[in-house]
Amino acid sequence: MSVSIRVTDVRKSYGDVRAVDGVSFEVNSGEFFGILGPNGAGKTTTLEIVEGLRQSDTGGVELLGESPWPRNPKLLPRIGVQLQGTAFFERLTAREQLHTFGSLYGVGPKRADEMLELVGLTEKAGTRVEKLSGGQAQRLSIACALVHDPELVFLDEPTAALDPQARRNLWDLLRAINETGRTVVLTTHYMDEAELLCDRVAIMDHGKILKIDTPAALVRGLDAPTRISVDSGNLSAADVTRVADGVAEVADDGAILTFTTRDPSTVLTALAEARVLNGLQVRGATLEDVFLELTGREYRA
Numbered sequence: 001m002s003v004s005i006r007v008t009d010v011r012k013s014y015g016d017v018r019a020v021d022g023v024s025f026e027v028n029s030g031e032f033f034g035i036l037g038p039n040g041a042g043k044t045t046t047l048e049i050v051e052g053l054r055q056s057d058t059g060g061v062e063l064l065g066e067s068p069w070p071r072n073p074k075l076l077p078r079i080g081v082q083l084q085g086t087a088f089f090e091r092l093t094a095r096e097q098l099h100t101f102g103s104l105y106g107v108g109p110k111r112a113d114e115m116l117e118l119v120g121l122t123e124k125a126g127t128r129v130e131k132l133s134g135g136q137a138q139r140l141s142i143a144c145a146l147v148h149d150p151e152l153v154f155l156d157e158p159t160a161a162l163d164p165q166a167r168r169n170l171w172d173l174l175r176a177i178n179e180t181g182r183t184v185v186l187t188t189h190y191m192d193e194a195e196l197l198c199d200r201v202a203i204m205d206h207g208k209i210l211k212i213d214t215p216a217a218l219v220r221g222l223d224a225p226t227r228i229s230v231d232s233g234n235l236s237a238a239d240v241t242r243v244a245d246g247v248a249e250v251a252d253d254g255a256i257l258t259f260t261t262r263d264p265s266t267v268l269t270a271l272a273e274a275r276v277l278n279g280l281q282v283r284g285a286t287l288e289d290v291f292l293e294l295t296g297r298e299y300r301a
C-alpha cells in the first residue's frame with residue numbers, strides 16, 4: 001500500500017494559540033481518512049498545511065511524494081480541495097460555476113456536466129449559485145473540487161449545517177467518490193459521520209492527535225460495558241439490581257431507566273422473563289465514549 005500523505009511533527013501557532021501542536025500521521029492511497037475533533041481542535045489548520053495553503057512553523061509534510069509548500073504547481077492537478085465556507089464566483093449559474101472551475105484546469109464542459117450529474121444537480125444547472133440551498137451549495141463545491149479528476153480529495157466539514165437527509169445523501173456521494181479509488185481526507189466534528197464513513201480516524205483536541213485507528217478498533221479498545229435502557233415505571237432501579245446480576249450505573253430520569261452491564265445476554269434474558277422490555281434500547285460504546293475516555297470530558301462539537 002502506498003502512502004499519499006505523510007505528516008511529521010507539524011506545529012503552527014497564531015500568537016499564543018498553539019493551533020497545531022506536534023501532529024504526525026500518514027494516509028494511505030485509497031483510504032478514507034477522517035480528522036475528528038470539536039471546534040477549534042486544529043483540524044482546518046492541519047488540513048490547510050497539508051494542502052499547501054498555509055505554512056507550518058515547523059515539521060514536514062509530504063503530499064503525493066512532493067512538498068506542498070512553497071506552493072507546488074505540480075500538485076494542483078492531482079488534488080481537489082473543498083473549502084469550508086464555499087467561495088463561489090458571484091452571479092453564475094451552477095453549470096457556469098463548474099465550467100469556469102473546470103476551465104482553470106483545462107477540463108472541457110462535457111466533464112463539468114458529468115460532475116453536475118454525479119452530485120445530483122443537473123436540475124439546478126441553470127440556477128444561480130446564491131439561490132442554491134445549503135446542501136446543494138455543498139454538493140456544488142464538492143463537484144468543483146472533483147471536476148479535474150484529482151486522485152486525492154480534501155473535504156473540510158462538508159456536511160456542516162446540513163439537515164439530516166441532506167447529510168445522508170452527501171455521505172452516499174462521498175462513499176461513491178472513495179469507491180472509485182480516490183483517497184479522501186475529511187474533517188468533521190460529527191462523531192457518527194466519522195464512524196460511518198472513515199477507514200481510519202484521527203481524534204484531535206487542542207492541536208494534538210490523541211489517537212488514530214479504525215473506528216471499530218477505537219471503540220473496541222475501550223472495553224466499555226453495554227448500556228441498556230427500558231421505559232421506567234415497569235420496574236425501579238432497585239428492581240433492576242434484583243432482577244439481574246452484574247448491572248451498574250442505574251439511573252432513572254422518570255421516563256427512561258438506564259444501566260450498564262458487561263453481561264448483556266444474562267441481563268436481557270432476565271428482563272425478558274420479567275416482561276419489562278418496553279422501550280428497550282441496547283447500545284455499545286461509540287466514538288463519543290472514546291473521546292470521553294481520552295480527554296476526561298464530554299464531547300461538545
Ligand SMILES: Nc1ncnc2c1ncn2[C@@H]1O[C@H](COP(=O)(O)OP(=O)(O)OP(=O)(O)O)[C@@H](O)[C@H]1O
Nearest residue numbers: 014017019037038039040041042043044045046189
Ligand atoms: N487565522 C487565524 N488567526 C488566529 N487564530 C486562528 C486562525 N485560524 C485558526 N485560529 C485558532 O486556531 C485554533 C484552531 O483552529 P482551526 O480552525 O484549525 O480548528 P478546527 O478544528 O478546524 O475548528 P472548526 O471545527 O471550528 O473549524 C483555534 O483556537 C482558532 O481560534
